[in-house]
Amino acid sequence: MxxxxxxxxxxxxxxxxxxxxxxxxxxxxxxxxxxxxxLLAFLIIWQGVSSHIHTSLGxxxxxxxxxxxxxxxxxxxxxxxxxxxxxxxxxxxxxxxRMAKDPNYEPRVRDYVGPPTFFDQIWRSLVTVMSGFVLAxxxxxxxxxxIGLSSNAxxxxxxxxxxxxPVSPLAWLPLVTMVxxxxxxxxxxxxxxAFLNSMFTVLLCCLWPxxxxxxxxxxxxxxxxxxxxxxxNLSWWTHVRKIVLPCSIPMMFTGLRISLGIAWxxxxxxxxxxxxxxxxxFVWDExxxxxxxxxxxxxxxxxxxxxxxxxxxxxxxxxxxxxxxxKSVALR
Amino acid sequence: MSxxxxxxxxxxxxxxxxxxxxxxxxxxxxxxxQGEFISLIGHSGCGKSTVLNIVAGxxxxxxxxxxxxxxxxxxxxxxxxxxxxxxxxxxxxxxYENVExxxxxxxKKTKSAAEKKxxxxxNLKLVHMDHAMHxxxxxxxxxxxxxxxxxxxxxxxxEIMLMDEPFGALDALTRAHLQDSLMxxxxxxxxxxxxxxxxxxxxxxxxxxIVMMTNGPAATIxxxxxxxxxxxxxxxxxxxxxxxxxxRSEVLRFLYEKQRKVEH
Ligand SMILES: Nc1ncnc2c1ncn2[C@@H]1O[C@H](COP(=O)(O)OP(=O)(O)O)[C@@H](O)[C@H]1O
Ligand SMILES: [Mg+2]
Numbered sequence: 088m089x090x091x092x093x094x095x096x097x098x099x100x101x102x103x104x105x106x107x108x109x110x111x112x113x114x115x116x117x118x119x120x121x122x123x124x125x126l127l128a129f130l131i132i133w134q135g136v137s138s139h140i141h142t143s144l145g146x147x148x149x150x151x152x153x154x155x156x157x158x159x160x161x162x163x164x165x166x167x168x169x170x171x172x173x174x175x176x177x178x179x180x181x182x183x184x185r186m187a188k189d190p191n192y193e194p195r196v197r198d199y200v201g202p203p204t205f206f207d208q209i210w211r212s213l214v215t216v217m218s219g220f221v222l223a224x225x226x227x228x229x230x231x232x233x234i235g236l237s238s239n240a241x242x243x244x245x246x247x248x249x250x251x252x253p254v255s256p257l258a259w260l261p262l263v264t265m266v267x268x269x270x271x272x273x274x275x276x277x278x279x280x281a282f283l284n285s286m287f288t289v290l291l292c293c294l295w296p297x298x299x300x301x302x303x304x305x306x307x308x309x310x311x312x313x314x315x316x317x318x319x320n321l322s323w324w325t326h327v328r329k330i331v332l333p334c335s336i337p338m339m340f341t342g343l344r345i346s347l348g349i350a351w352x353x354x355x356x357x358x359x360x361x362x363x364x365x366x367x368x369f370v371w372d373e374x375x376x377x378x379x380x381x382x383x384x385x386x387x388x389x390x391x392x393x394x395x396x397x398x399x400x401x402x403x404x405x406x407x408x409x410x411x412x413x414k415s416v417a418l419r
Numbered sequence: 420m421s422x423x424x425x426x427x428x429x430x431x432x433x434x435x436x437x438x439x440x441x442x443x444x445x446x447x448x449x450x451x452x453q454g455e456f457i458s459l460i461g462h463s464g465c466g467k468s469t470v471l472n473i474v475a476g477x478x479x480x481x482x483x484x485x486x487x488x489x490x491x492x493x494x495x496x497x498x499x500x501x502x503x504x505x506x507x508x509x510x511x512x513x514x515y516e517n518v519e520x521x522x523x524x525x526x527k528k529t530k531s532a533a534e535k536k537x538x539x540x541x542n543l544k545l546v547h548m549d550h551a552m553h554x555x556x557x558x559x560x561x562x563x564x565x566x567x568x569x570x571x572x573x574x575x576x577x578e579i580m581l582m583d584e585p586f587g588a589l590d591a592l593t594r595a596h597l598q599d600s601l602m603x604x605x606x607x608x609x610x611x612x613x614x615x616x617x618x619x620x621x622x623x624x625x626x627x628x629i630v631m632m633t634n635g636p637a638a639t640i641x642x643x644x645x646x647x648x649x650x651x652x653x654x655x656x657x658x659x660x661x662x663x664x665x666x667r668s669e670v671l672r673f674l675y676e677k678q679r680k681v682e683h
Contacts, residue, residue: 311503311505311507312507312509314475314477314495314501314503314507315501315503315507315509317476317477317494317495318475318477318495318496318497318499318500318501319497319520319521319524319525319575320495320496320497320524321524325524329509329520330509333509333511334509334511412510412511412555413510413511
């Protein structure tokens with residue numbers, strides 16, 4: 088592979104081989120230097136401001152305290168992992184010993200149950216948000232295509248979409264909770280109710296941008312392309328598959344990206360209220376906990392939420408770039 | 420009376436508009452034989468595309484009708500392939516895939532995968548696009564896109580090719596190239612072609628008959644000029660040919676004397 092193809096490597100490579108030194112240095116300053124400068128300025132201001140805010144839980148955490156809490160949370164996670172490993176080892180040894188005594192003994196294997204660590208909770212949040220988002224997309228894309236294709240369906244659906252789009256997750260959650268409790272009755276539930284509550288709330292909030300943008304994407308199918316399809320006598324299904332879908336993919340992904348962003352924001356609020364294990368519950372628990380470390384831990388969570396949100400968005404952007412045929416559109 | 424290949428009988432059309440119905444065409448009568456090359460010429464807005472769209476089945480005539488081999492035309496179909504003015508290629512597909520879409524549809528059951536591939540490549544070769552088969556529309560020039568559009572139409576093995584100003588957006592040199600290619604292909608395959616054009620030279624050079632339309636609204640066929648020049652035709656040799664120039668001035672006279680466009 089041509090290393091010059093990687094935009095990131097290019098300026099360094101050119102610098103080494105001595106091509107356009109001045110331009111490359113400028114480029115590096117702009118693409119690496121300035122973001123670092125912005126970050127440093129933020130840290131300094133954060134430090135300065137936080138030292139002047141005194142709360143009932145002590146001083147507002149600055150960058151240093153936040154970092155310390157991050158280290159503490161990592162250590163706790165490591166300790167928990169060790170405990171879990173030790174638990175399984177003990178269990179195995181115990182079972183082996185019993186088996187040695189009594190060959191007919193059925194070994195009992197129990198799962199380790201410990202309090203979720205911070206990183207477990209990040210993972211839980213990711214699982215919840217992705218479940219809600221994927222389900223919402225599976226529902227929203229076909230609806231978007233249908234209402235994009237038919238102006239009658241559009242006229243029928245549009246008022247509903249416009250009404251439900253601005254509804255806050257906090258309004259949906261109680262309803263979702265009641266419905267899930269009423270409908271999802273099972274002795275051996277596959278899913279936790281708290282998980283379902285947060286997931287459906289996420290789903291309800293991130294349907295709309297995908298529907299709207301998919302429909303708008305379908306509307307970009309020009310009369311020319313419709314004529315091509317008609318002259319070829321394409322069936323409805325082939326028309327959708329070969330012409331409508333590819334044509335609407337750029338807009339569809341714009342919608343999916345907005346939806347995923349909303350999903351992540353909604354999730355934190357939903358987890359707080361639904362008490363679903365995850366970052367939102369972590370923040371809430373720390374808040375209720377009210378120890379002197381709490382604010383620092385919440386700050387860690389805030390930063391992690393931001394970073395995860397950013398990574399999710401970049402991930403969607405990368406997929407969007409890969410599947411988008413319209414390379415003339417600058418995606419950022 | 421022997422039946423013509425394509426027959427337009429008393430075709431008229433009225434478009435519903437917010438300001439009431441708009442009559443675009445009245446009483447269009449035309450008979451076309453198999454293998455004929457027909458040009459439609461007329462001032463812009465007179466209704467040429469509308470005629471073509473009615474033959475294609477994309478528009479429904481309000482009165483009269485179109486018969487293809489004695490059967491009434493009322494919906495689009497691949498036996499009446501259209502080369503659109505602005506190529507209308509699917510931008511996310513390569514040249515090959517664009518032709519493939521048509522071939523897959525038309526020869527779904529009659530050609531094997533290998534035969535289809537060969538047929539797609541054959542048609543792209545015919546329009547001299549075999550070197551850029553796997554490029555997408557945004558990677559090729561306007562003339563090349565138009566060639567792919569023609570290849571797509573040819574690959575459908577249509578009974579009639581309908582071309583709406585196929586070379587309108589191209590520079591003179593590219594246009595001349597494509598006209599020569601089209602003449603060659605048409606004489607080889609003996610396709611029936613209806614082509615809309617703005618260009619008097621193009622009309623005389625390519626056509627067996629030139630159908631000249633009156634100005635709209637309620638446009639109809641003004642005159643039909645039979646071009647009796649032997650094939651193959653050579654643009655350079657014809658430049659000084661008195662017969663050629665006679666036809667040329669006939670068309671010009673129709674357009675700029677009899678149907679002078681009144682500018683409002
Ligand atoms: N779908 C339509 N609805 C209303 N008016 C139309 C429609 N298509 C064409 N027209 C009108 O019919 C007339 C002829 O149009 P057209 O056939 O496109 O002209 P040409 O191709 O000769 O330039 C124009 O006045 C145009 O505005
Ligand atoms: Mg036209």
